[in-house]
Amino acid sequence: MPPRLRKxxxxxxxxxxxxxxxxxATAVASAMLGQSPWYIHLLYFTVTGLLWIxxxxxxxxxxxxPEKPRGE
Structure with missing residues (x-):
């Protein structure tokens, strides 16, 4: 596959x-964290904010x- 198409x-x-x-992540937070304390919100959004990486x-x-040479 050409690099431009892959990108x-x-x-x-x-x-x-x-x-x-x-x-x-927002739907889960809305459904599960409604009455949770602030530090649970902070922990949840910190973890989910990094997990997508x-x-x-x-x-x-x-x-x-890298693109494979044509002969392989």
Whole structure:
């Protein structure tokens, strides 16, 4: 796959990932953390705010993979 196409697909996947992750994380917080103390909110949003980086790193690693030579 050409690098430009891989980067386009990866960019679209990251945008979808961030949007879907934000919606799900906010919905879970609204449903589960309504009456929780502030420090639980802080912990939840700190963890969920950093957790999306793991799948994004996998996508970025895939995007930056060098192109295979044609002979292989």
């Amino acid at each position: 386009l697909i990866g960019t679209i996947l990251i945008i979808i990932l961030v949007l879907a992750y934000a919606v799900v 793991v799948p994004a790193m996998v996508i970025i690693k895939w995007m930056e993979k």
